[in-house]
Amino acid sequence: MANFQQQFEAMGYKYDKLTSVGYNNVNGFYFTVCVAPDGKQYTVSVSFALPDANAAGYFNQALGQFLAERKKTIISGVYANNRLDLCYKFKGLAPDVTEGVKEATDACMYFFNQFRAVPACSCCGRPNGTSLYAMEKNISALCSECFVSERSRISTKNRDIDETKENVPLGIVGSVLGALVGAVIWVLMSVLGRIVWAAGLASGVLSFFGYKRFAKKMTRKGLIISLVLGFVILLAGMYCAFAIDVYNAENDYLTEYNTYFSDYLDGPREYISYFDALALVPEYFVYDVGTAIYNNIFGIIGYVVAAVGCIATTMFDKKTKNRIERLM
Numbered sequence: 001m002a003n004f005q006q007q008f009e010a011m012g013y014k015y016d017k018l019t020s021v022g023y024n025n026v027n028g029f030y031f032t033v034c035v036a037p038d039g040k041q042y043t044v045s046v047s048f049a050l051p052d053a054n055a056a057g058y059f060n061q062a063l064g065q066f067l068a069e070r071k072k073t074i075i076s077g078v079y080a081n082n083r084l085d086l087c088y089k090f091k092g093l094a095p096d097v098t099e100g101v102k103e104a105t106d107a108c109m110y111f112f113n114q115f116r117a118v119p120a121c122s123c124c125g126r127p128n129g130t131s132l133y134a135m136e137k138n139i140s141a142l143c144s145e146c147f148v149s150e151r152s153r154i155s156t157k158n159r160d161i162d163e164t165k166e167n168v169p170l171g172i173v174g175s176v177l178g179a180l181v182g183a184v185i186w187v188l189m190s191v192l193g194r195i196v197w198a199a200g201l202a203s204g205v206l207s208f209f210g211y212k213r214f215a216k217k218m219t220r221k222g223l224i225i226s227l228v229l230g231f232v233i234l235l236a237g238m239y240c241a242f243a244i245d246v247y248n249a250e251n252d253y254l255t256e257y258n259t260y261f262s263d264y265l266d267g268p269r270e271y272i273s274y275f276d277a278l279a280l281v282p283e284y285f286v287y288d289v290g291t292a293i294y295n296n297i298f299g300i301i302g303y304v305v306a307a308v309g310c311i312a313t314t315m316f317d318k319k320t321k322n323r324i325e326r327l328m
C-alpha cells in the first residue's frame with residue numbers, strides 16, 4: 001500500500017485519513033484528491049465558477065483538448081455543476097499521485113487565469129466565500145449558506161435513523177432472500193460445470209443489503225446476523241450443488257451397471273433419488289476431500305471478500321456518522 005499521506009504532504013497537501021482524501025488551497029481554490037478504494041485510480045476535483053456562458057464554452061473546448069492529449073493517463077474529465085473532476089489512473093506498480101496532481105493543479109490554475117474563474121461553492125455553484133468541510137463521507141467546498149443547510153440535513157437524517165427501530169425479524173427475512181440469490185447462482189453455475197467466486201461474493205453482499213433494506217437499519221447485531229446467515233445459506237447451496245453431482249455420478253454408474261452387468265449379477269438396481277444423493281454427500285466429501293474443497297473454495301473466498309467489505313463499510317459508516325468538520 002502506497003503511502004499517500006506522505007505523497008500529499010510532500011506536495012503541501014493535507015490528508016484526511018478517514019476518507020483517503022488529500023486537499024489543498026491553491027490561490028483560494030480548494031483542490032481535493034480522492035484515491036479510489038480499489039487503488040487503481042484517483043480523482044482530482046475543484047469547484048469554480050466562470051464569468052459567463054461564453055467563458056464556459058471556451059473552457060470546455062480547452063478541457064477537451066487537454067484531455068485528448070492525455071488519453072494515456074486521464075480516464076475521464078468532466079466539468080458539470082461548477083465542478084471539475086479529473087480521473088487519473090495509476091501507472092506502474094507503485095501508485096503515485098504526485099505527477100497527476102501537479103499536472104492537474106498547474107493546468108487548472110492556467111485555465112482559471114485565462115478564463116477568469118473564481119472559487120465557487122460545490123453545492124450551489126455561487127462564487128460566495130467558501131470553506132472546505134468534511135461532511136460525513138464527503139469533503140467539499142461549501143459556502144456558509146450551503147454548509148448550514150447541509151448540516152441540518154445531516155442531523156435530521158441521523159435523527160431519523162436513530163429513531164428508527166431495527167426490525168430484526170424482517171431483517172432476517174431480507175438477509176435470507178439476499179443470500180438465497182447468491183446460493184441459487186452457485187447451484188446453477190455448478191450444474192453448468194462452472195466455479196464462480198462471484199456467487200460467493202453475491203451471497204455475502206446481498207445478505208448484508210437484504211438485512212439493511214428490510215430491517216431499515218444496520219447495527220453490529222445486524223451485521224453479525226446477516227454475515228452468519230449469508231455463510232450458512234451459501235454452504236447449504238454448496239451442499240445442494242454437491243448432491244446434484246453425487247446424483248449424476250451415482251445414476252450414471254447405475255445406468256452402466258443395469259445395461260451391462262445386471263444380467264450377470266443380481267438383477268437391475270433402482271436409481272437413487274435426489275434425496276438419497278443429499279444423504280450421500282458426506283460420504284463423497286470424505287472420499288475425495290481435495291476435489292470437494294477445490295470445487296468450493298473460490299466461492300468461500302468470494303464470500304470472505306464480501307464479508308470484509310461489509311465490515312469495512314459498516315465501520316466507515318459509523319466513523320463518519322455525524323462528522324461535520326471545517327478543514328480549511
Ligand SMILES: [Zn+2]
Pocket residue numbers: 121122123124125126142143144145146147
Ligand atoms: Zn453554496
